Amino acid sequence: MVVRSSPILHRDDPQKDPLVGHVKVTRSDWLNMARDVLVTEGVGEVKILGLANRMGVSRSSFYWYFKDRADLQTALLDEWEDRNSAQIIAHCQMPSHNITHAVCNFFRCFVDPAKFDQGLDFAVREWSRRDPAIRARLDQADTNRIAALTAAFAAHGYQTAEADARARILYFMQLGYHALEIHEDMDTRMSRLAPYILGFTGRPAESVALQDFLAFVADLEPR
Incomplete structure (x- = not known):
């Protein structure tokens, strides 16, 4: 697997994907985290709870952006x-x-x-x-x-x-x-x-x- 040198959690375009109200992470954050885990650890570790723990947020916020794990994988x-x-x-x-x-x-x-x-x-x-x-x-x-x-x-x-x-x-x-x-x-x-x-x-x-x-x-x- 490839080890990335860049931070694992980053927002590609804060203007288009801003944090609003009490939202701590955006769809891009979930996707970026999932992508980096896919690259460094493989698809088996791309799990909703694991991603939430890495970002320090509740897994419930995942469902604002994706239907389920399969939807994330498609993305x-x-x-x-x-x-x-x-x-x-x-x-x-x-x-x-x-x-x-x-x-x-x-x-x-x-x-x-x-x-x-x-x-x-x-x-x-x-x-x-x-x-x-x-x-x-x-x-x-x-x-x-x-x-x-x-x-x-x-x-x-x-x-x-x-x-x-x-x-x-x-x-x-x-x-x-x-x-x-x-x-x-x-x-x-x-x-x-x-x-x-x-x-x-x-x-x-x-x-x-x-x-x-x-x-x-x-x-x-x-x-």
């Missing part, structure tokens, strides 16, 4: 798709001048934690091992992500079979990179970017797109 999966799958698909669909640019758009999701929650993705994968319905939803998410990446290759002249194969190689490599929990500093990682792009695309990295991506990485604040 967690919806958030996972919004935070991860939607981001990957959107970045694959961003306008790109060449295949280097397209691949770098995809990579943006994985160098910026705000765009892809690695821990949440693998927590859902672990969850899917115990629940066929979650497995089906995960499989569909992977299918949708790969289809978007395949379309990005096809948009730059790759034939159908090759676009599909290269998309799968790139996607599975990226997930495997995270699964192995490889520790390397960003400078080392970026030093391999041009050879990676050559390997993934079969074409030399285009210099302008490469420099634009390196500038994007350099602008990211340490997280």
